[in-house]
Amino acid sequence: MNAENTRRAEQLLGSFPNRSSALIPILHLVEDEFGFIPEGEVESVAAMLDVTKAYVESVLSFYTLFHRQPTGKYLVQVCRGLSCHLRGGDDLARFLYEELGLRRNGTTEDGLFTVEEVECLALCKDAPVIQVNLEYRPNVSRADLAKFLRQAREGVTADA
Amino acid sequence: MPEKRLLLRNLHVPGIAGIETYERTGGYRSLRRAVLELGPDAVLQEVMTSNLRGRGGAGFPTGRKWSFLPKDGRPRYLVCNGDESEPGTCKDQEIIYRLPHLLLEGVLTSAYAIGAEQAFIYLRGEFKEGYRILEQAIAEARAGHYLGDDVLGSGRRLEVSLYLGAGAYICGEETALLESLEGRRGLPRLKPPFPATAGLYGMPTVVNNVETLAAVVPIVEMGGAAYAQLGTEGSAGTKIFSVSGHVRRPGNFEVELGKVTLGELLNDLAGGPPEGRKFKAVIPGGSSVPYLTPDKFDTPLDYESLKAAGTMLGSGGVIVLDDSVSIVDASLRLMEFYRHESCGKCTPCREGTMWLQQALERLHGGEGRRGDLLTIQGLCEHIDGQTFCPLGDAAIAALGSALRIFRDEFDQSIPGGRDRRVEEVAR
Amino acid sequence: MITLQIDGREVEVVPGTTILKAAEKAGIEIPVFCYHPRLAPVGACRMCLVRIEKMPKLQPACTTVVAEGMVVRTDTDDVMQSHEGVMDFLLSTHPLDCPVCDAGGECELQDNAMRYGSNESRFADPKRHFKKAWDLGPMVELDQERCIMCLRCIRFMSDVAGDPALTLHERGTHVVVDVADGRRFDSIFAGNTIQICPVGALTSRPYRFRARPWDLDVVDSICPHCPVGCHVALSLRHGDLLRVQSRDSEEVNWAWLCDRGRFGYGFVHRGPRLTQPMLRHSGALTVVGWHDALGALRAGLRGRVGALGGGRSSLEAQYLMRRWLREAVQTENVDHRVLPLTSAIPPGPVGRIDDIDTADLVVLIDAEVLEEAPVLALRLRHFATLGLRLVGVSERGSLLDLPYEDIRTEDVAGTLLEMAEGRGSLGGALLGAKKVLLLWSGRGMGQREAIGEIVRRRAGETYTMVVGSLGNSYGAEAAGLLPGEGGLDARGMLEAAARGDLDGLFVMAQDLYDFPDHELVDAAIARIPFLAFAGTVPGHTSEQAHVVLPLAAWSESDCHLVNMEGRAQRCYAGVSHPGETRDDWRLFADLLGLDWGLQEVMQAVRADLPELFGQHRPQGGPVPRDGYVATPGLIFGASIFHKGVLPDPLLDRLPRPPDVTLGEERARMLGLADGDTFELGGERVKVRVSPDLPAGSLLVRAGTLPAGRPAPCSTALGWREGGDRRCCRSSSSS
């Protein structure tokens, strides 16, 4: 972790009635910084909380938002919840796979995009929905996606 | 049939997420009233009188839940359940993202009432923007002395911490949520002890849904008795229904319980089925409850009526399927969800959801075998009521009803025709 | 008491009892998977669901607590169906590779499938695939596909052993049991997970593919490795000892063993054994008959003689050995304390292991429980989490991987005396506590006296147990294998031998090099005219003896071992003896000319040592003459994981503490750094430098060193002024 995140992690350790609660927030810091949870960080997080490495791995593998492999600059999560499914969510996923040459959930070779089909994102009324780096994009169409990909490739899309 | 907006009343006021606008439209009056006029016991009494029932799915009376806390001097916690992961449900998202101060006021007022100094708002990991929005709201509220060491000069301390989950539906279940909040895998805990006696960090804890806590604001404002006048005897007040899927105007609609029928919600408020289509079926309470078909659309939207109609109000996530939908496809999609989200602790849920998914995949792919429907039915029976936590029951609620209502369609998905034995079993 | 009805039978149980336990009491069996009687219930597998009147859903019997007037049924149709369902679910993903599974025949999945499953599985879809059989650690192998997620192993490791080495990874249908990336499952309690795994997911590497359970004979025995005396069951096939498992014992070991006990049986078959009596003829040992060997022994042990050892022998042998020495050999030069030990029986009332359960305070005196009496640590942990207060008083610290109050002092005895007078940081608490248990290493006369003082000064109950002795040192001391009136102790005998003042020495089942001063042992062996050795395995002593007598191993003898509580515990014999070996007690019966069978010797022991067989706790030992005296700065640690204790090829796989640990200043003096290795008597020894030790001191594991020609470790490390330091070739760690 960089110095800023280390400082924040240390702060987190003291900010709950019980230190153990800091584990998930600290893992979020790591995921944010690296785009995944690198092996070495598992060890340092374990040391920080005075728990075993196995324990940290056990916890992080329970949650889908923690990745063990590097993710792309844009983490595109396509909702496959029933409401989005009914309104064409799977078509969006198909479009992304075609455009990006991916077969299923995965990361493009240039490291720009990771596509994941995910369960209900809790914005069902605006289906179909995606999240890009955990920010919502409601009522998305193929055209919206095409535009997003173009802008991202050109580096125009605001980093978010 | 108009909406009755208590919570969503100022949803469209520009700038309502900021504290100034919120205060200008009457915000934090309830907290003031609670802290400066009523005192904790009277607030609790108002909530009792209001007959408010939990909006997270189970519908447990909120005042009763609060009164279970033992008075033993130990620290106690309020945990706001903002995990909102039930498919078809997006009401809490709207409150968190657009009415953060309403939620905060509800949380603070409730924490005050139950005598908790520390409250937590647990958000599902995908609500990362919501986390920032609430962070901002907390900072504003702190500046306004609505929280901190000396709330509104009363000498009472109230703190609110945010906690971001990391992707796990089961963490909406209250004990799994507490595990997660303590930095562990989100596995449901054995009950008893219940959270009221041994919850977060082993201390007395109340877990309430976002909408439930937000509703405390109008309750304190208008008085519990006035709130109880709304809705029906068993289902007091208003409830937000998230309507999604095949309607023309999907959205969150806040209505008085029992005063609007499912049909009115779908046709009048949500604009009816898409052009040229007809409704086929609705799951009215999030994906974990049985389907209703159009012949039941005159059912009033309240806990008792929906139960009598064979389903449940649940979280109020109304998923609408029109006649273009294949019921096998919808069933498979839902089962994939439950299989993905089963925590793996207990046998029937862990193994059963996987088995069901495989069987449904076969049906979906046109490779169903004679006997598959019987197997599916048997699996549902082996899960029903036998899992460690309610996720198992949730996984089979819609499927079980689909199998009853749309048996023909399942049959037709099996090459070689009807599975007679299922018919016998179903009778 | 609460009365309830199960399947029509009335049962009365104490409040808080689960339905499962109540049913057990009523003689009604309810099937389980995740439940284990020694673990807190979790209710995860759902196999034990029962019908309770007035409850809408079936309820788990393992976690549901009884209520007055409850009406429970375990035999209704829906309960039966639920059993079938769980069996179906578990079998649906199970590989069903029973023919090649070690657990076949003793598998709870098989058993429950027979009784509660349906006849055919409906599952026709592809099964999940996980990692098959691989080595999780030195002793344990894991097959994730066979796992049924009962979580027993994980719960044991985290709740009982306090080491969450095993954890769940992933979730839902992908959930598996595993260790962390790159870690090995090398806890000293790992083997317990094999025994409590209800299926063949966790199996034993040493036992793997060695037998089918129905071919095994099982006999009850007692673990010989440390003074806890855990209850074990030996699995034998055609006389081969193939496996050691624990037997549940409420008073001693609950359901657990340490890996030394579970896997440390290799010396019986795997390594070299002494199988023939031998005599030294013109420099070489040659095989002879028992008659000649005994004759040579009688002839050799004349004049100024002595006897050493016996702490690993059976109680029966110890008793007869003492009689033989007194009546026939007529010597008072006797000592079982070859390893550093002052006494195996404490002064004052002797504690019982289950005193831990009710003690208010447990004081660990110079004791390394995890190394010396590992299973005790599990009970201590259990009660420590329930609020038992633990205090350690020692030079070296790190006695237990549990939170405890750590009083570090270079003068343990002095600190104890201070406490006895109510002074010091703990004095008040020590005198004030209602019930106190002292767990003592057994080393140091000063410490023994200080303990006596504590016992005298305290008003409440005070009990002591010695944790740092051998498996049957207590028996040896009770039987009188201590220097008698005017007799020499171990050091005295070795010194006399080295001076040429001893004509003969008899060594019983112990290596002389267990004695810490190896130079003295060398000198004694060089001068002694007659050396006799009786034992099970060859070693440095047998190699240099004039007479060698082969004895049966513990697993081959019907006998008693006395544990730290002074409790004589019965071991049953597994097999007939290899070669010409004899039971150890038979040797002395023959020497005494007694025509006794097992019955007679056991009767005689019982008659002479009734306190070891009684209901009452023994009242403490006599003040032993001499024995181990502490050298300032030189600390001895015992560890049952050291191979010096009983050789075993498997032992190399077990984690063990470093042979030599140095205080920081001592390390600087010797130019050694943490992790350095140096050559000692032909062995490479790794050094640990620890800030936990007093800076100037040196800790060696007694009985550790070394294979081959032993070198005096103290000299090697420059301990003695002007000692020969050339054999200490340090090199940096690789």
Ligand SMILES: Cc1cc2nc3c(=O)[nH]c(=O)nc-3n(C[C@H](O)[C@H](O)[C@H](O)COP(=O)(O)O)c2cc1C
């Ligand atoms: C599998 C499962 C998922 C749940 N998810 C949620 C959720 O996302 N949000 C929520 O408020 N309650 C959820 N619940 C219900 C909670 O366990 C709990 O009943 C609720 O938070 C209590 O709040 P209330 O009384 O205000 O409704 C879930 C329950 C189960 C069994």
Ligand code: SF4
């Ligand atoms: S039903 Fe069982 S496996 Fe499923 S989520 Fe609940 S505890 Fe976990």
Ligand code: FES
């Ligand atoms: S034994 Fe009761 S649930 Fe497993």
